[in-house]
Amino acid sequence: MSEESKTTTTTTPNVDISVELGSLKLKNPLIAASGTFGYAHEFKDQMDPSVYGGISVKGLSLQPRTGNPMPRIVETPSGMLNAIGLENVGVDAFIRHKMGYLRTLDTVIIANFFGNTVEEYGECAAKLDGVEGIGALEMNISCPNVKAGGIAFGTDPVLATEVIKKVKSKSTLPLIVKLSPNVTDIRVMVRAAEQAGADIISLVNTFTGMAVDLDRRRPVLANVTGGLSGPAIKPLALRMVMEAVETATIPVIGLGGIVTSRDALEFLCLGASAVQVGTANFVNPTAALDILTGMKQYLAGLGVEKLSDFIGTFSR
Amino acid sequence: MAIRQDNSCTIEAIERIGEDYFRIAFSPRVPFGSRPGQFVMVRVSSGVDPLLRRPFSIHRVTAEGNFEILFRVVGRGTGLLSKMSVGDEVDVLAPLGTGFGEGGVRPLIVGGGIGVAPLLYLAEHYISEGKRPKLLLGGRSDRDLLCHDDFACLAVPSAYSTEDGTLGETGLVTELIKRELEPLDAAQRDEVSVHACGPVPMLAAVARLCVGYGVYCEVSLESHMACGVGACLGCIVKSIDDKNLRVCKDGPVFDATLIEWF
Ligand SMILES: Cc1cc2nc3c(=O)[nH]c(=O)nc-3n(C[C@H](O)[C@H](O)[C@H](O)COP(=O)(O)OP(=O)(O)OC[C@H]3O[C@@H](n4cnc5c(N)ncnc54)[C@H](O)[C@@H]3O)c2cc1C
Ligand SMILES: Cc1cc2nc3c(=O)[nH]c(=O)nc-3n(C[C@H](O)[C@H](O)[C@H](O)COP(=O)(O)O)c2cc1C
Numbered sequence: 001m002s003e004e005s006k007t008t009t010t011t012t013p014n015v016d017i018s019v020e021l022g023s024l025k026l027k028n029p030l031i032a033a034s035g036t037f038g039y040a041h042e043f044k045d046q047m048d049p050s051v052y053g054g055i056s057v058k059g060l061s062l063q064p065r066t067g068n069p070m071p072r073i074v075e076t077p078s079g080m081l082n083a084i085g086l087e088n089v090g091v092d093a094f095i096r097h098k099m100g101y102l103r104t105l106d107t108v109i110i111a112n113f114f115g116n117t118v119e120e121y122g123e124c125a126a127k128l129d130g131v132e133g134i135g136a137l138e139m140n141i142s143c144p145n146v147k148a149g150g151i152a153f154g155t156d157p158v159l160a161t162e163v164i165k166k167v168k169s170k171s172t173l174p175l176i177v178k179l180s181p182n183v184t185d186i187r188v189m190v191r192a193a194e195q196a197g198a199d200i201i202s203l204v205n206t207f208t209g210m211a212v213d214l215d216r217r218r219p220v221l222a223n224v225t226g227g228l229s230g231p232a233i234k235p236l237a238l239r240m241v242m243e244a245v246e247t248a249t250i251p252v253i254g255l256g257g258i259v260t261s262r263d264a265l266e267f268l269c270l271g272a273s274a275v276q277v278g279t280a281n282f283v284n285p286t287a288a289l290d291i292l293t294g295m296k297q298y299l300a301g302l303g304v305e306k307l308s309d310f311i312g313t314f315s316r
Numbered sequence: 317m318a319i320r321q322d323n324s325c326t327i328e329a330i331e332r333i334g335e336d337y338f339r340i341a342f343s344p345r346v347p348f349g350s351r352p353g354q355f356v357m358v359r360v361s362s363g364v365d366p367l368l369r370r371p372f373s374i375h376r377v378t379a380e381g382n383f384e385i386l387f388r389v390v391g392r393g394t395g396l397l398s399k400m401s402v403g404d405e406v407d408v409l410a411p412l413g414t415g416f417g418e419g420g421v422r423p424l425i426v427g428g429g430i431g432v433a434p435l436l437y438l439a440e441h442y443i444s445e446g447k448r449p450k451l452l453l454g455g456r457s458d459r460d461l462l463c464h465d466d467f468a469c470l471a472v473p474s475a476y477s478t479e480d481g482t483l484g485e486t487g488l489v490t491e492l493i494k495r496e497l498e499p500l501d502a503a504q505r506d507e508v509s510v511h512a513c514g515p516v517p518m519l520a521a522v523a524r525l526c527v528g529y530g531v532y533c534e535v536s537l538e539s540h541m542a543c544g545v546g547a548c549l550g551c552i553v554k555s556i557d558d559k560n561l562r563v564c565k566d567g568p569v570f571d572a573t574l575i576e577w578f
């Protein structure tokens with residue numbers, strides 16, 4: 001259908017929006033957030049996925065997973081809850097069937113993955129290491145550790161340290177550790193991740209919440225609880241990203257509720273080196289393009305020539 | 317430079333049909349081709365509340381490239397849509413999903429309530445292919461049976477059922493299907509195909525009936541959706557071999573024998 005559609009080229013001001021997160025270089029600071037952009041090909045009729053500076057693919061596990069029973073999603077005020085249950089094709093099928101298309105894109109492919117044991121994380125990282133076309137790993141540590149009674153790796157600094165060290169020993173790719181916001185003090189987890197060897201931190205993952213079907217007096221989601229995302233979480237995410245930036249010496253990727261260029265710039269001025277766009281992809285598949293255009297216009301209006309000069313310019 | 321899909325559409329007409337039903341005609345800035353059974357995702361607010369797009373079947377298309385949706389007001393999103401005005405710009409992703417299949421020489425088009433929405437387009441299509449579709453439409457009462465005039469204009473033979481007996485037969489649409497299929501011999505049943513859209517319990521009953529008669533049946537399913545393009549995995553139905561099918565991408569129209577009904 002793209003042949004039939006009118007293509008508009010937008011003239012945007014010439015601002016250098018490339019960013020460097022240690023050894024990870026992105027042509028622009030926008031990364032598609034894991035689980036909200038599939039394996040990218042799903043969006044190719046709607047937009048050119050190469051618009052993104054990076055794409056974090058749907059979270060991968062050692063074995064394919066079929067996920068949770070339905071219903072899995074519900075809309076909430078300015079947000080949504082999801083309990084997809086980390087359904088994915090599995091790391092082997094990903095490498096065999098999904099990387100072919102992803103390699104054709106002019107963007108950095110970030111392999112998001114998770115496990116239920118330290119060993120699973122390690123094996124998954126080992127399989128992804130060295131696959132042509134993968135530019136970085138992003139480990140999702142918001143998962144329960146089945147060997148530690150189901151406590152999420154990302155809520156316990158000791159468990160987090162162990163699993164990050166394991167992954168670090170299995171791969172030489174830049175390692176992004178994606179933190180769970182469902183903790184009392186995010187700074188504790190930031191320090192643990194950095195000391196364990198994370199190259200970059202990304203936050204936030206979704207906030208655990210629930211929705212009640214009043215008339216049936218039952219949970220709406222079959223899984224009872226789900227992860228809250230979208231504009232509803234932006235103030236919570238901003239607070240946590242600020243704390244992470246103030247605590248970490250490694251680069252931080254900020255996300256949570258970004259829909260517009262102004263949302264993205266708020267995280268960047270706080271000191272996030274890049275940002276991820278999640279739920280907004282569902283609402284507006286061309287969100288990334290709109291954000292980039294708006295971002296360049298805003299920076300040009302300020303007379304800023306390089307985004308890197310703008311990052312971290314926030315003051316209390 | 318990247319390709320930018322322009323999704324803006326202008327509302328050309330809004331028509332209220334009965335108490336809670338509306339029909340809206342859109343003209344897309346960028347025209348698109350579609351098949352009966354495909355759907356669109358409409359952004360009902362330009363802000364972030366309500367956040368998600370709402371899915372609607374393509375109800376009808378015109379030669380000029382306009383398309384229509386037919387919907388029932390059931391909540392906030394449909395309420396907002398019903399209050400829009402001619403000339404308003406709306407962001408619509410389209411066309412999405414698979415469509416209805418080729419069908420037999422004598423397609424039976426079966427609708428329950430608002431499930432009639434994609435069936436007018438389907439009937440028009442089958443007629444243009446030289447087929448002889450017949451419409452079987454069921455609902456709670458006569459107020460829920462829509463579009464008779466439109467089907468009548470196409471000269472599609474039709475039969476109706478209502479649960480309260482206010483129009484057509486008293487009872488369920490499955491009774492109408494039985495009446496159609498029962499008298500046919502095996503060779504005649506081979507020429508028939510069933511294409512159904514409506515509430516899930518109705519579709520399950522239709523599917524079961526068709527298996528019994530050995531008649532091909534496809535159904536258009538609904539599910540809560542976030543992305544509409546196969547990425548979020550929020551709209552799953554189980555197949556008989558326990559695979560996950562995405563209603564938005566693998567459907568919404570499915571061969572009824574592939575679905576694990578309950
Ligand atoms: C493929 C497809 C085609 C459809 N075609 C039509 C049509 O032609 N005409 C029509 O009237 N309706 C149709 N529906 C149902 C329609 O999408 C819902 O009635 C509508 O989303 C309700 O939105 P609301 O904000 O008014 O309701 P609310 O209940 O306030 O909506 C809350 C959330 O639930 C979702 N939701 C609620 N009911 C449904 C439902 N039945 N199916 C899917 N999501 C739902 C909404 O999208 C929203 O995310 C279709 C659904 C699907 C999946
Ligand atoms: C439907 C859905 C699926 C998600 N799946 C994953 C996943 O597989 N792995 C992961 O690390 N995060 C996953 N996330 C979390 C997002 O990547 C992101 O952290 C979160 O949605 C917050 O950003 P947002 O408000 O911009 O959506 C998912 C989010 C949604 C809405």
Ligand code: FES
Pocket residue numbers: 540541542543544545546547548549550551562563564565
């Ligand atoms: S609605 Fe997102 S996968 Fe179907």
